[in-house]
Amino acid sequence: MFDFETIRIIWWGLLIFVICGFLVTDGFDFGIAMLLPFLGKTDDERRVMLNSIGPTWEGNQVWLVVLGGIAFGAWALVYAVLFSGLYTAMLVLLFGLFLRPVGFDYRSKLPNPRWRSAWDWALFAGGAVPVVVLSLVAGNLILGLPFQLDADLRSTYSGGFIDLFQPFALLSVVIGVALLCLHGAVFLLWRTEAALAERARKVIFWSSLVFSVSFIIAGVWVAIGLDGYHIISGIDTTSINNPLAKTVEKANGLWLDNYSQYPGLCLVPLHAIIGAWSVVWLSAKHYQGLSFLTSSLVVICVILTAAGSMFPFLAPSSTFPTSSLTIWDSSASHYALQLLFVATVILMPIVMAYTTWVYRVLRGKITVADIKKNNNILY
Amino acid sequence: MISNEVVELSRLQFGLTAMYHFLFVPLTMGLAFLLAIMESVYVMSNKLIYKDMTQFWGKLFGINVAMGITTGITLEFQFGTNWAYYSHYVGDIFGPLLAIEGMLAFFLESTFIGLFFFGWQQLSKMQHLIVTWLLALGSSLSAMWILIANGWMQHPVGAEFNYETMRMELTSLADIFFNPIAQVKFVHTVAAGYTTGSMFVLGISAFYLLQNRDVAFARRSFRIAAGFGLASVLSVIVLGDESGYTVGEVQKAKLATIEAEWETEKPPASFTVFGIPNEQTMTTDYAIKIPWLMGLVATRSIDEEVGGIKEILKNNRKRIKRGMIAYDNLQKIRQDKNDAQAKSVFEEYKGDLGYGLLLKRYTDNVIDATPAQIDAATRHSIPKVAPMFWAFRGMVLAGFLMLFIFAASFYYNAKRTAHKQRWLLRLAVYGIPLPWIASELGWVVAEYGRQPWTIAGILPTHLSVSSVDAGQLYLSLAGFFVFYSVLLVIELFMMTKYIRLGPSSLHTGRYHFEQEGGEHV
Structure with a gap:
């Protein structure tokens, strides 16, 4: 079907596609959860916020499960190295994710205000903790992680949880939080009305501002103050994996290699910034559907900006650059990649089709009146 | 060397979190189908009470x-975090x-x-019914792919070492x-889920009938649960998992330890109903045996042999020694790809590589293993007998108790007097925990029974772990303990409140x- 080199590139693309799918869909769920205690002034308003995503967030979260499955299936070594190396971070992420399913389902089943307020904060944590941890991990992936592979391809990792809190990674957290608050607020503006929608509009402005400033700082930082990675020799893009055969250079500014080689790529980060301000403008002009599409584009551009500068690296090693994992030496076998590709191109369009149908069925604004009317049915 | 502490803590964590997850999975699978059945009746009969039941x-x-x-995401994370x-x-x-499970099934279920919950107004009756059926289908399809993955761990086919x-x-x-x-696992596990859902609905409906409230509602629920439950529990028992225990060496060891069959018996083997397995003397004290039954259950024949423990151990010892040769030559090939001699020897012995790796627990080099180390690896090449023996019998007992409850409920339902049989209603209420006991014990048999392997005959559990330190594991175990305890308390509180x-x-x-x-409440 495809040769080994091509199918690896396709799977790099599909990995990015699933990351985008996850952050575009579940991204606004996280954003709304982070905004929940601040934008919802009354219990009814908070219920409006929860019910704007209530029926669909579970499907959105499956993107994360599929992301894990695809990392496991197409890039098992990357999955193994990252999840075991980032052990504590992954568990914190997991414990954060615990709070959402129960939070949504149990919160409004009892009228007690203290019960509900406790769950509101739990849901807030269920949104904030995953965003913080994932942004922290993304920042550290760009920095490189301290791991090493032995001859049996068993990895050892020489850092702790606290070591993840590097200045650049903290900046990534600011970007991640601002980006998803923006995305969440745009969705909220689209699906709600009145005072709540007005507050969402303010969030859109401020999060756009924070996002674009921090995103530009990060770009400058990567260009002049950060080590990037580059394969010098020993890689064969068509043969089976051998992650220990290559030599990798680590030096300042190397992450911009792909951008200087293909200057057209610069349009991607540029669109992230332009997009963020277009969202502000579009939402002010009441083009709510269009502003949601645009903020989705911003999310995608941010992911592509990082992916484009790291290609072909998936997980660089800061302490033993030779052990770095790239798409040429940490993929599944040729047969497994082809097979999973067939499964993915058949299944994902079906998934996206019925997901779209579900969103269509549930379209329209959620109001406080709806909550009062369906008090016993809604979250 | 990998520390035993890390291995044991990782096993404990995976075992506990998987068993905890499986408190909820079978009920999800079973209830989803019961909901689909109830809603189908509603759409066909147009009686509002069936809509109320569905809701x-x-x-x-x-x-x-x-x-x-x-609790499900935990497991996907743990393969990476703890079993890198x-x-x-x-x-x-x-x-x-x-x-594939995620794309094919979990998306379907979760979307x-x-x-299902919020579409009652927006969807037509027929559309909503289809949604409910898709939900039920999604949950069972999800189980199918997970069990295919699990079946591969028990009997790894369709793959080769590179x-x-x-x-x-x-x-x-x-x-x-x-x-x-x-295939066997899928049918057995899914049917067990349907049984769980049925027992849950049956028991709670019986509780309402005993209290003499919402009788029309409870009787209809009871009836559906009794019918679906009887069919399900019969499938679980007839299509028992143990029929899969004759394929492959590791599965045979499971069967032998379940049965505490120390010596290979002449077919058809008898079944030990009760006894005290004694690991030291390799005998079963006070054994009560039923002739023929084991051979029939396991091999579905009267002339196939069911291997005994002593014979399995002897065979495993041979394979460990062959595995040492495989390992030795693998190292040579890894050093020098062009070593043709080593390659041809490796090809001959590679089927036993996994058995060689069992020695990694005792010596890093494998090839320098002493006879005492080989003996130790052999002794630990099958699971302990007592846990297998008792877990299996506990599961079977729970299964037959449920069969009795469902059969009696079905019978009195047919006579339309079930709601008057207070002894039966009480039994149904007390029987609610049975399917959970059976499921958890069933997983003990299946997964503890696979030890010392994660992938039967290929990869020892000992080698499968991540290079993490024990401190991280104690911390995560503590985290799970706190979160899971609090969540369980809240869940049970919500459940009992709504019941x-x-x-x-x-x-x-x-x-x-x-x-x-x-x-009023």
Whole structure:
């Protein structure tokens, strides 16, 4: 079907596609959860916020499960190295994710205000903790992680949880939080009305501002103050994996290699910034559907900006650059990649089709009146 | 060397979190189908009470499924966090199965679950019914792919070791899909889920009948649960998992330890109903045996042999020694790819490489293992007998008790007097924990019974762990302990609250606590 080199590139693309799918869909769920205690002034308003995503967030979260499955299936070594190396971070992420399913389902089943307020904060944590941890991990992936592979391809990792809190990674957290608050607020503006929608509009402005400033700082930082990675020799893009055969250079500014080689790529980060301000403008002009599409584009551009500068690296090693994992030496076998590709191109369009149908069925604004009317049915 | 402490803590964590997850999974699978059945009756008969049933049992379904989703992600994370070498070693096979499960089944289930709860007004009756069926289908399809993955761990087919990448690689998805073990496991586990859902609805309906409230609602629920439950529990028992225990060496060791069959018996083997297995003397004290039964159950024949423990151990010792040769030559090839001599020897012995790796627990080099170390590895090449023996019998006993409850309920239902049989109603209430006991014990048999392997005959559990330190594991175990305890308390609180309220929780104005005379809560 495809040769080994091509199918690896396709799977790099599909990995990015699933990351985008996850952050575009579940991204606004996280954003709304982070905004929940601040934008919802009354219990009814908070219920409006929860019910704007209530029926669909579970499907959105499956993107994360599929992301894990695809990392496991197409890039098992990357999955193994990252999840075991980032052990504590992954568990914190997991414990954060615990709070959402129960939070949504149990919160409004009892009228007690203290019960509900406790769950509101739990849901807030269920949104904030995953965003913080994932942004922290993304920042550290760009920095490189301290791991090493032995001859049996068993990895050892020489850092702790606290070591993840590097200045650049903290900046990534600011970007991640601002980006998803923006995305969440745009969705909220689209699906709600009145005072709540007005507050969402303010969030859109401020999060756009924070996002674009921090995103530009990060770009400058990567260009002049950060080590990037580059394969010098020993890689064969068509043969089976051998992650220990290559030599990798680590030096300042190397992450911009792909951008200087293909200057057209610069349009991607540029669109992230332009997009963020277009969202502000579009939402002010009441083009709510269009502003949601645009903020989705911003999310995608941010992911592509990082992916484009790291290609072909998936997980660089800061302490033993030779052990770095790239798409040429940490993929599944040729047969497994082809097979999973067939499964993915058949299944994902079906998934996206019925997901779209579900969103269509549930379209329209959620109001406080709806909550009062369906008090016993809604979250 | 990998520390035993890390291995044991990782096993404990995976075992506990998997068993905890499986408190919620079977009920999800079973209730989803019961909801689909109830709603089908509603659409066909147009009787509102069946819609109320779908919605009320749906509420309990929702409380349960929230926990199922919460605890399910844990397992996917843990392969990477705690079993990194496993993930690398078999990711080529195991990973695609999980990915397909997500895209094919979990998306289906999770996307339609929202519409099930919130789509009653937006959808036509028929559309909503289809959504409910898709939800039920999604949950069982999800189980199918997970059990195919699990079946592969028990009996790894369709894959081959690649010495250049140091891992197993996929050679045939069809072999993995049609793995006989996977098929047996799927039917057995899914039917067990349907039984769980039925026992849950049966027991709670019996509780309402005993209290003499919402009788019309409870009788209809009871009837559906009794019928579906009887069919399900019969499938579980007739299509028992143990029929898969004759394929492959590791599965045979499971069978022998379940049965505490120390010596190979002449076919057809007898079944030990009761006894005290004695690991030291390798005998079963006070054994009560039923002739023929074991041979029939396990081999479905009267002339096939069921291997005994002593013979299995002898065979394993041979394979460990052959595995040392395989390991030795693997090292040579890894040093020098062009070593043709080593390659041809490795090809001959590679089927036993996994048995050689069992020695890694005792010596890093494998090839320098002393006879005492080989003996130790042999002794630990099968699971301990007593846990297998008792867990299996506990599971079977729970299964037959449920068969009795469902059969009696079905019988009195047919006579239309079930609601008057107070002894039966009481039995149904007390019987609610039975399916959970059976399921958990069943997983002990299946997974503890696979030890000392994660992938039977290929990868020892000992080698599968991540290079993490014990401190991290104690911390994560403590985290799970706190989160899971608190969540379980909350879940049980919600569950009992809504069970007590019954269909009155729907606020339709038609049920007990909403009527005059019904006390308010």
